[in-house]
Amino acid sequence: IKQAKELAILFQHESPDLTIVLCCIQLAHGKLSPDHLTEDIMELLANRSPRNLIGPSFLFEESGAKNKISTEIIQMLQQLSERAMHSHKCCLCIISCFKIAVALRKSFNSVIIADPFDILAEILSSLHTDKYTLARSFVDSVNIQPKEIAGFLSECTAASLQ
Numbered sequence: 002i003k004q005a006k007e008l009a010i011l012f013q014h015e016s017p018d019l020t021i022v023l024c025c026i027q028l029a030h031g032k033l034s035p036d037h038l039t040e041d042i043m044e045l046l047a048n049r050s051p052r053n054l055i056g057p058s059f060l061f062e063e064s065g066a067k068n069k070i071s072t073e074i075i076q077m078l079q080q081l082s083e084r085a086m087h088s089h090k091c092c093l094c095i096i097s098c099f100k101i102a103v104a105l106r107k108s109f110n111s112v113i114i115a116d117p118f119d120i121l122a123e124i125l126s127s128l129h130t131d132k133y134t135l136a137r138s139f140v141d142s143v144n145i146q147p148k149e150i151a152g153f154l155s156e157c158t159a160a161s162l163q
Contacts, residue, residue: 002026002091017045018088021081025092028074028081029099029109035077045084071103094142101139104129117143118153125157 005019024042027033038046078099082092102112105123112120117139124136140150 018085021045021085022088022091022095025078025081025095028078029095029102031109034070035073038077042081046080075100075103090142093138097135097138097142101135104131104135117145118149121145121153122157 002019002022005016006023008014009016009019020041024033024038028035075096078092078096082089082096085092098112099109101107101120101124102109105112105120105127121136121139124132124139129135145153
């Protein structure tokens, strides 16, 4: 993404998908709020038709101001993702990692830099009601191979039996 941004700047090329991904990253990091989107993003939301792909629903177990903000961010991330033509999968990964960060009460950055299997173990050992949906979404978004998942699950099962 960083290289794509640098090339777009170098060649003075505007890419709506790159704009969407960068906005999603800023939203997930908390550097941008749904109430303060740039004109470029507002224009994309208004002029680009959504793909009408609905992902799994996600409900928070707690209420409060932080929960409301997180819900608004997730909704905005989903709206942006629906308008991505070539970067939809990247947006889904950002959404998945953000949802996990909220569910585990971690920062988005800590989720994206952590080992995927550590995050997966945390999700599965959490008491969150949507932990299996989150885990599935995470596995799909970070492209963990089925053999790796099988090995991970067998290790978890063996560890729980000891």
